[in-house]
Amino acid sequence: MAFLQAVIDGLMIGGVYAVISIGLTLVFGVMGIVNFAQAEFLTLGMFVAFFAWKYLGIDPLVGSLISFVLIFGLGVLVQMTIIQRVLNAPPVAQIFVTVGLLIVIENLSLIAFGSDFRSVTTSYQTSALRLGPLFISVPYLAAFCMSLLSGLALWLFTNKTWYGRAMRATAQDPMAAHLMGINADRMRQIAFGLGVGMTAFGGAVILPYFTVHPTVGHQFVVLMFTVVVLGGLGSVAGAVVGGLVVGVIQSVSTLFFPIQLQNLVLFLVFITVLAVRPTGLIGAAR
Amino acid sequence: MSESKGHKTLSACRANRPESGFMPSGFMPSRRSVLAAGAATLAMPYLSRVSYAAGKDVNVGVVVPLSGANAQFGVNSRNGIELVADQINAAGGIKALGGAKINLVIADSTSTPTSAATVGQRLIAQNDVVAILGAYASSLTLALSEATERRGIPLMTMSFSDQITGRGFKNVFQIISKASTLGEAQLKGTAEIAQKGGETLKTIAIMYEDTAYGSSQAAGLRTTAKALGITVAMDEAYPLGITDVTPLINKLRAANAQAVFPASYLNDGLQIIRTMRQQGIKLPVIGGAGGYVIPDFKKALGDYAENVMSIAPGNYDQDPSLTDAFKKRYGYFMVHEALEHAVCLDVLAKALEKAGKADPNAVRETLHSTRFEGGWCNAMTGRAVKFDETGLNTLAKPLMVQWRGDNLVTVWPDEYAKGKAIWAGA
Structure with missing residues (x-):
């Protein structure tokens, strides 16, 4: 029973890991850029949802949509003004730019919001569903469902709409896509906006159980990269599988080892998977 | 999920990229990368x-x-x-x-x-x-x-x-006072308060963040528990910046303790209290200062903060x-x-x-x-x-404080107390 409980908890938290990591993998898949500043957009998304709750009284789960829209817009701007310039630059320059972006966003939010920890109060944040001996935390469940919905929405967008197909075409072969009349730059803007928007959305839905402060991104950045690399860099399905796997490993490992070691277990599994399948769980066949 | 089929394409683009990843063979520091490095240095702790x-x-x-x-x-x-x-x-x-x-x-x-x-x-x-x-x-x-x-x-x-x-x-x-003294006072004070509240403290749970602060305080609690003949039913360290405390609370539920002693800063402290409430665990909480004795604790938890106790090296x-x-x-x-x-x-x-x-x-x-x-x-x-x-x-001598509305009131030991301790789960 304890095992089942651990698996449920792991899946719930893993769903959130998945949605915040989808953005990272999307940006890499379409543009080939590893965005080290990705976790900062999670922080920004949390702040947007926090202020929407504080000043407009909007529940963070609804506020997550505002987060998505605003950060999507910001992402498009960042892509147009900054990322676009380094698309063909050496990878090391790309790293500098995104790491620089990380430092700038973090310090700007420290200046703007101060270093306070902020936390929302909602009616459901201290409630849980009981299924016999099992507990399902309501804020976790809500975050999980929102993650699921957003994943579904992204899938519909990329597979069922012209824009989505055009974006995938650009990822596959920018030149050919261009020849077919697709504006590749526009597609990259959408991809980057979507990528950071998804992460911001993920930040907003965890607000009912997590506090926000300007450096909260640090707590997630390593997890995000683990999820994405474990699943296979560039693969959205991989991020979903990776997120769930990471969540479950973290949770189940605490049954057998001290909680202190949960990340050790995670990284042992991580190294083993990469040794056996260097492309990740759902990596592309070469 | 059928997503995998549709998205194989996204990753296919990697095939066109150099295998080496981050470091292309002909790497030369460009004007841009040098500027970026300079900017990064400037942004370091000021x-x-x-x-x-x-x-x-x-x-x-x-x-x-x-x-x-x-x-x-x-x-x-x-x-x-x-x-x-x-x-x-x-x-x-x-x-x-x-x-x-x-x-x-x-x-x-x-x-x-x-x-x-x-x-x-x-x-x-x-x-x-x-x-x-x-x-x-x-x-x-x-x-x-x-x-x-x-x-x-x-x-x-x-x-x-x-x-x-x-x-x-x-x-x-x-x-x-150093952490081991604080830990000792934390347990002794709690045992006294529990006694006055009509309960004899026999079993406790300890959870702490695995930094210098948490570990030394837990050590103090452990030694004192041994000296007082109190069983430590749960003794669990967790990493700094923990993102999910559910495993901790699952263990706490299984431990069947009479009181819980968490040593944590704010974010983990809030998560611990909220998850306890979710699972309907109504144990008295005796925090180890840190995140338990600042106004944000009350601000974030509202009524759930009421009666939460904590050790503190001093109080206003x-x-x-x-x-x-x-x-x-x-x-x-x-x-x-x-x-x-x-x-x-x-x-x-x-x-x-x-x-x-x-x-x-x-x-x-x-x-x-x-x-x-x-x-x-x-x-x-x-x-x-x-x-x-x-x-x-x-x-210096440690004291124990308890949340009353927006205030922290010193409740132990008697010589410093400004109010009476309440022995109750929040």
């Missing part, structure tokens, strides 16, 4: 100077976390220090030094030990500081104390860890005539880290008065040999400060 009148000011270094996970506590600490610096300067500075003003040199230690040591070194090398105050978190203070010890600069701290004054260092001064209700000035200036009660840092600076000023010169060696000797009384010392439980040869303030 030093800010608060300048008062020019001349023979006394430079006092302040190293506290102003960013990162412990930033809030660093800001509180800085506020307390600035309050006292302004009070001293407004009253005419250090008279023995011809009215020299206290000039605070404040540096951000961030929340990582390596930068705490680095900025400490920078203050000593470049700012000619007579002493350093900081760095709130034990892990930061331990790193910082290596730097101050090497250079012979007195370091005054309110960090808890036993190791701070347990290494035979000559230049470190711990103004509060011990001398409101001093601490009200803080509330008036900053708008929230004087949290213990602000209070104790304030005492540190006041004691330092008194030592400067007595030594008659702004010299680290003279200050260190005066700190070691003097019993300090009056002023902010009245806000401490001992009503005075006296450091032993290890640098520990032997007069």
Whole structure:
């Protein structure tokens, strides 16, 4: 029973890991850029949802949509003004730019919001569903469902709409896509906006159980990269599988080892998977 | 999920990229990458100077976390220090030094030990500081104390860890009781309060963040439990910056303890209380100071904070005539880290008065040999400060506080209590 409980908890938290990591993998898949500043957009998304709750009284789960829209817009701007310039630059320059972006966003939010920890109060944040001996935390469940919905929405967008197909075409072969009349730059803007928007959305839905402060991104950045690399860099399905796997490993490992070691277990599994399948769980066949 | 099929394409683009990934074979540092590196260096932890009148000011270094996970506590600490610096300067500075003003040199230690040591070194090398105050978190203070010890600069701290004054260092001064003493008092106080509430404490649960602070406090709890014959049904460390506390609470539920002793900062503390409430666990919670004794705890938890107890090395209700000035200036009660840092600076000023010169060696000797009384010392439980040869303030005694509405009330021991303890799960 304890095992089942651990698996449920792991899946719930893993769903959130998945949605915040989808953005990272999307940006890499379409543009080939590893965005080290990705976790900062999670922080920004949390702040947007926090202020929407504080000043407009909007529940963070609804506020997550505002987060998505605003950060999507910001992402498009960042892509147009900054990322676009380094698309063909050496990878090391790309790293500098995104790491620089990380430092700038973090310090700007420290200046703007101060270093306070902020936390929302909602009616459901201290409630849980009981299924016999099992507990399902309501804020976790809500975050999980929102993650699921957003994943579904992204899938519909990329597979069922012209824009989505055009974006995938650009990822596959920018030149050919261009020849077919697709504006590749526009597609990259959408991809980057979507990528950071998804992460911001993920930040907003965890607000009912997590506090926000300007450096909260640090707590997630390593997890995000683990999820994405474990699943296979560039693969959205991989991020979903990776997120769930990471969540479950973290949770189940605490049954057998001290909680202190949960990340050790995670990284042992991580190294083993990469040794056996260097492309990740759902990596592309070469 | 059928997503996998549709998205294979996204990753296919990698096939066109160089296998090596980050480092292309013909890498040359470009103008851009050099600029970016420069910008990154500029954005590193900054030093800010608060300048008062020019001349023979006394430079006092302040190293506290102003960013990162412990930033809030660093800001509180800085506020307390600035309050006292302004009070001293407004009253005419250090008279023995011809009215020299206290000039605070404040540096951000961030929340990582390596930068705490680095900025400490920078203050000593470049700012000619007579002493350093900081760095709130034990892990930061331990790193910082290596730097101050090497250079012979007195370091005054309110960090808890036993190791701070347990290494035979000559230049470190711990103004509060060390963690093992706090842990001991935490359990003894709780046992007494439980007894008065009609319950005999037999089984407890301990959970702590695995940094210097949490580990030493847990050690104190453990030893005391053994001495008092109390069973520790759960004894679990968890990593700093934990993102999911559910496993902890699952273990707590299975442990069947009568009370839980979490030692954590704010974010993990809030998660712990909320998840406990979700699962309907109504145990008395006795926090280990840190995140349990700041206004944000109450702000975030609302009614769930009521009656949560905590150990603390000091509390603002011990001398409101001093601490009200803080509330008036900053708008929230004087949290213990602000209070104790304030005492540190006041004691330092008194030592400067007595030594008659702004010299680290003279200050260190005066700190070691003097019993300090009056002023902010009245806000401490001992009503005075006296450091032993290890640098520990032997007069400090821990107390226990409990949340009542927006206030923290001292409830134990009786000699310091301002209200009656309530033995109940929140």
